[in-house]
Amino acid sequence: MDTTTTPHSGRDYNEMTDAAFRAEVRDWVQKNYPEELRFPLNRLHHKDSKVWYDLLSEKGWLAPNWPREHGGMGLGPAKRVIYIEELERHGCTRVNDQGVIMLGPLLIDYGTQAQRDYFLPKIHTGEHIWAQGYSEPNAGSDLASLRTEAVRDGDEWVINGQKIWTSLGNDANWIYLLARTDKSAKNQEGISFFLVPTDTPGVEVRPILTLTRTDDFCEVFFDDVRVPLDALVGELNSGWTIAKALLGFERIFVGSPAQSSLALSRLEDVARETGSWEDSAFRDRYMLLALELADHVSLYESFVDKLKSGEKIGPDVSLLKINQTELYQRIAMEAMELVGDAAGYVAPQDSEVNTSALWVHTLQTTIYGGTSEVQRGIVAKNVLGL
Ligand SMILES: Cc1cc2nc3c(=O)[nH]c(=O)nc-3n(C[C@H](O)[C@H](O)[C@H](O)COP(=O)(O)OP(=O)(O)OC[C@H]3O[C@@H](n4cnc5c(N)ncnc54)[C@H](O)[C@@H]3O)c2cc1C
The missing domain is CATH 1.20.140.10 (Butyryl-CoA Dehydrogenase, subunit A, domain 3)
Structure with a gap:
């Protein structure tokens, strides 16, 4: 196993030729990817894919899409495609990547400096594993009709409602979610984006057993869940724009x-x-x-x-x-x-x-x-x- 490379070497991979970059990714993946995890049929739980998450993190290759100043690889489009193609070609499992793919870029663009400083390193190390709380029992394709709501009470937001189909919600210790913060606004305009630790009192994560007898989806219930004001990302009522971006x-x-x-x-x-x-x-x-x-x-x-x-x-x-x-x-x-x-x-x-x-x-x-x-x-x- 390659242990010589320091985490996030700071290299600018975009300076390499495509062929050299492809060869380097292919070689490292072949040498380091655990053989027993090749081409899994199902989405793996974090406990099973963690070894790969950790290897990518140590190598500095966990976040190909993040800028280098935030610990990512900062890959341009062509290199990113190559990176994804090589991992797919080898049959690498998808890691528990909601933090990497969705939340990290979103905090980089819309979060405060304090949110970036606190959350981004914890995504890198895998200390925080995130789930996506968008869909609700009556809001899937028509997500803008979601009904989970967050109401401000002094220095806190109080969240009530329910999410469903939360992939690997049972592996996550944090969930990012969309909640209604202005009932009088038009559907998409009254929604905000929040970050909630799943061990907050009032959060209940219930796995759903699927046809394949796996529990890779969850329902997540919020019953008077209190989070601080800085659990809000971006402007109030701009959650829809942020999520779609x-x-x-x-x-x-x-x-x-x-x-x-x-x-x-x-x-x-x-x-x-x-x-x-x-x-x-x-x-x-x-x-x-x-x-x-x-x-x-x-x-x-x-x-x-x-x-x-x-x-x-x-x-x-x-x-x-x-x-x-x-x-x-x-x-x-x-x-x-x-x-x-x-x-x-x-x-x-x-x-x-x-x-x-x-x-x-x-x-x-x-x-x-x-x-x-x-x-x-x-x-x-x-x-x-x-
Ligand atoms: C594998 C998997 C992982 C998922 N992970 C997550 C997750 O991590 N977090 C999360 O929040 N959600 C997740 N989801 C939920 C997913 O986003 C929703 O299932 C999806 O948006 C569809 O919503 P729905 O299930 O409510 O179905 P509905 O929107 O109720 O649709 C029911 C049927 O009506 C049809 N329909 C709906 N609207 C229209 C329309 N306008 N025109 C024509 N037909 C229409 C649909 O095509 C479908 O056949 C996941 C789903 C799957 C399958």
Whole structure:
């Protein structure tokens, strides 16, 4: 294991050629990434992915998206794409990264100096693990109708309400959330952004057991939860603008072909196990899926090229997510057909090829980050002008 590099070496990776940077990332990942964590099918809990979080943190590679003065790698778009491609290629797990991807950049742009000084180092070290508290039972796609509210009482905010579908909320010791602070304002205008430790009296985190028998979602209840005034990020009632400002760059990565590509290789494994690999009718269907994947790869690459050249990513990026997640589903469905009755059996998560877990996972992808229906609405309105 490489222990020679000091945390955040202060290097400017943007000065390297793309090829040299790619080679360095590939080499380090190959030498250091724990073999047993390659290509996990499910989102891992922090206790299982912590080893990778710590390695990235020690290396100074936890936050490719943060400026170097805040301990990040400060990568420009082209280098960031390479970094993500190399980690995906090797099958690296996603760490518990809400602090890194969402909160850190948001504090850098909208937080006070005191908030940056306090929170950013603790994200780096993993002392603070964050969860995202946006969705509510009646506010998902229509997030702006959220009802959790925060009312000022002297030197404190008092928060009441409920969040749901909080990914890995049971691993987090902090949650960032959107709450209504002005009921008389128009929906999006009366929302503010807060930071809350999950051990505050009145916060209750309840895991939800999913179809795959994992507990990677939670409900989070807030019952007269009192937090100091500086738990507010940015201006009062500007939470919506703050939360939306971040969604730009990351949007192309939910369209990455990595998931479909892995699923296709799993489909081949299943076909070989069940004997269908020799069946020409199956091979026709397999080839069609492989061709669809090749199409998707070129669509994805056209967006990556735009990103690398600094072009703005438009609303047509929604096509990427629709295309990838629905192809991913078709591939998993083909595997379900192959295993037949056995598909109903949810085998242990560490099973080599767990078709029903794969299938259930594909369903999630058409929901998070904007459902397929909502993405189609965006394409209809903002791309086709309908
Ligand atoms: C894997 C996963 C992880 C998640 N992690 C988090 C998290 O960490 N934190 C968090 O806050 N939330 C999280 N979510 C929640 C996610 O953001 C919501 O599930 C999503 O926004 C959809 O909201 P909803 O579930 O309330 O469904 P709804 O919005 O109620 O939608 C129900 C159905 O109606 C359709 N629909 C809704 N509006 C329209 C429309 N305008 N036009 C056409 N059809 C429409 C939808 O497409 C869907 O089929 C996660 C979800 C998943 C699946």
